[in-house]
Amino acid sequence: MSKQSQWRLTFEVTRWEFMRFFKPREMMVSLGLTVGLLLGLNWMIRGAGSQGEPAQVKLINQSELMLVIPETSSLAVVDALPEEAESDLREAVAAKELDGLLIVRGVEDAELVVLREPHWRAELEKLLAIARLSVQLDRSGVSQEAFAEMMAPFPLTLSALRDDGGGFRERMILSFVCIGFMLMAIFVGNAYLFSAITGEKQLRVTEQLVAAISPRIWIDGKILGMAGLALVNVAIYAVSSFIAVLILQRLGVDVPLALEVVDVGLALKMVSLAVLGFLFWFTAFAAVAATINDPMNSARNAFMFVPMIPVAVGFLVFTNPEHWGFRLLGMFPLTSAGVMPARLVLAEVPAWEMAVALASLVVACWMMRQVAGKVFALGIFMQGKEPSWSEMIAAARRV
Numbered sequence: 001m002s003k004q005s006q007w008r009l010t011f012e013v014t015r016w017e018f019m020r021f022f023k024p025r026e027m028m029v030s031l032g033l034t035v036g037l038l039l040g041l042n043w044m045i046r047g048a049g050s051q052g053e054p055a056q057v058k059l060i061n062q063s064e065l066m067l068v069i070p071e072t073s074s075l076a077v078v079d080a081l082p083e084e085a086e087s088d089l090r091e092a093v094a095a096k097e098l099d100g101l102l103i104v105r106g107v108e109d110a111e112l113v114v115l116r117e118p119h120w121r122a123e124l125e126k127l128l129a130i131a132r133l134s135v136q137l138d139r140s141g142v143s144q145e146a147f148a149e150m151m152a153p154f155p156l157t158l159s160a161l162r163d164d165g166g167g168f169r170e171r172m173i174l175s176f177v178c179i180g181f182m183l184m185a186i187f188v189g190n191a192y193l194f195s196a197i198t199g200e201k202q203l204r205v206t207e208q209l210v211a212a213i214s215p216r217i218w219i220d221g222k223i224l225g226m227a228g229l230a231l232v233n234v235a236i237y238a239v240s241s242f243i244a245v246l247i248l249q250r251l252g253v254d255v256p257l258a259l260e261v262v263d264v265g266l267a268l269k270m271v272s273l274a275v276l277g278f279l280f281w282f283t284a285f286a287a288v289a290a291t292i293n294d295p296m297n298s299a300r301n302a303f304m305f306v307p308m309i310p311v312a313v314g315f316l317v318f319t320n321p322e323h324w325g326f327r328l329l330g331m332f333p334l335t336s337a338g339v340m341p342a343r344l345v346l347a348e349v350p351a352w353e354m355a356v357a358l359a360s361l362v363v364a365c366w367m368m369r370q371v372a373g374k375v376f377a378l379g380i381f382m383q384g385k386e387p388s389w390s391e392m393i394a395a396a397r398r399v
Contacts, residue, residue, distance in 0.1 A: 010224070013217060031243075034244075035247070038244035039247060058089050058098055058102070060101070068131065099114070100118065107136075182277050183307060183311065186282060189226055197222070219286055220369065231278075277307075277338070280365050281306075283365060310336075317342035322347055327353065
């Protein structure tokens with residue numbers, strides 16, 4: 001078969017695999033639902049963070065601490081009346097008539113009586129610490145104004161000699177978004193990939209298909225078609241998030257977007273790493289899916305979480321981004337998609353390291369495609385049993 005015929009057949013398989021799951025109407029509905037879900041989630045978070053009824057706390061103060069409660073506090077602290085006994089107030093807490101009883105016996109001694117640990121404990125501890133600090137300042141003869149001046153942050157001016165593509169925060173957000181969308185594309189694509197390949201094996205249609213096209217053309221078309229479908233789904237989620245952010249900004253909600261401060265070159269580097277990393281792992285999963293008879297019971301499903309390992313390694317880069325080990329991992333195809341984005345955020349990456357990382361991913365994708373073709377040819381004909389790892393390795397060695 002000529003190269004032109006192979007490419008034509010691969011394109012036909014790619015188009016068929018893509019169109020069999022591509023449903024524009026359902027995707028538009030998904031886009032709308034995602035926007036609505038994000039807006040609803042934001043509304044719930046804002047509602048949960050808003051102040052409700054303040055917690056009613058009685059205070060028995062036997063010390064010189066002056067507890068000052070701000071107006072925005074979630075606490076309503078009221079001094080106990082002289083005729084109110086401590087035992088009666090404890091019973092009121094037990095009967096849920098009070099949210100808490102605060103007994104301050106000294107500058108360093110206080111007791112909070114509640115039914116169970118409250119969510120406002122940290123706020124109360126902060127207020128007590130402020131009151132104790134005020135007493136200690138009075139005892140030492142230092143005014144609060146002088147103390148505030150001593151504790152003020154140093155006015156350090158940053159003069160960056162190089163533009164690294166926006167601020168640190170923007171670069172960090174960009175790296176998290178790219179890695180997150182890469183993982184999302186892998187998992188979404190795997191859902192299509194595993195259901196398609198295992199379904200075809202269970203329906204016993206593989207023999208008829210292989211009679212018409214070679215396993216290599218078949219797996220190439222599946223990888224390209226379903227990879228494109230996964231990327232379309234991720235694009236829908238990205239557009240949904242962008243629309244939700246724009247709507248929230250129109251409603252007056254402070255949601256930083258900061259796209260204008262992100263360097264285009266840096267964004268292209270991270271997107272390239274994410275796309276190539278996705279293609280590498282997706283091609284590997286295509287080979288694994290061909291060896292699975294029942295995805296509900298196969299022990300090889302755990303292999304789907306392997307891409308999380310390089311992402312976890314990427315967090316270790318924060319300890320020392322210039323370490324030679326992390327520089328090597330940033331150029332190694334198995335880990336570069338998770339490590340190199342972190343290094344781009346934290347360090348100055350030489351152009352040759354970035355070029356090696358991208359080139360190694362391209363070569364690894366091509367080699368994994370060769371392996372996937374051999375393993376796919378082995379696995380699609382096996383019914384009733386899954387090929388062992390040794391059989392898969394032997395098939396891969398014939399590349």
